[in-house]
Amino acid sequence: MRVIALILLCLGLATCASHIPQIHVVQSATPELAGRQSFQLMPPEQAKSAPAPYPQRYAELGPLLRQGLLERGYRDSQTPQLLAYYWLTLDDHPLEYRVDISPPEELGPYQAVHRLRDEAGTLRLRLANPDxxxxxxxxxxxxxxxGRYRVDYLQRAVRALLQQLPEAQP
Structure with a gap:
């Protein structure tokens, strides 16, 4: 019985340790994307009117996205064929866990309520023509x-997202 519990614990910890990025292609590549190679990263303020959550992440996101686009065959240009808009969104939901706990003294059972917040960030990348x-x-x-940021998770997420983008074609 202990062996099974230990195995389940190890599997749970392994699952928590490896965060697989969840990718969603909102708009598949249109035929107009073919043949366009030059891009310009647009400041996040131009993509989103509301203040961006975690603005300190943008200093790291820009270079990661630029490098990833270069690796996919696109080239950075001041006269771009593509405008690359990127921004973060934040999903913030309250969580409430109710746990029955016996008190340390003989007062009878009571129910503890733990109020937490579930917060998850999402990176959005949009390639558009100059129009x-x-x-x-x-x-x-x-x-x-x-808020519990790790640079390797951000790098892995950007890489996974850019893998969904078709490579630049001459």
Missing amino acids: GQVLWEGTVSTGLSP
């Missing part, structure tokens, strides 16, 4: 709170 027509769009979420 604003969306040519490709995708999102990625690790299911982790941006």
Whole structure:
């Protein structure tokens, strides 16, 4: 019995330790994307009118996205064929756990309520032509709170998202 409990505990810890990015392609690549190679990263303020959550992450996101787009065959340009908009969104939900706990003294059972917040960040990347027509769009979420940030999770999420983007074609 103890062996089974130990195995289940190890599996649970392994699941918690490896956060697989959840990718969603919102807009598949349109035919107009083919043949476009030059891009320009647009400041997040131009993509979203509301203040962005965790603005300190954008300093790391820009270079990661630029490097990933270069690896996919796109080239950075001041006269771009593609405008790359990116921004973070935050899903914040209250969680409430009720746990029956016996008190340390003989007062009878009571119910403890733990109020927590579930917070998950999502990165959105949109490629558009200079006229604003969306040519490709995708999102990625690790299911982790941006407040409990780890650079390797961000790198893995950006890489996974850009793998869904077609490579640049001459």
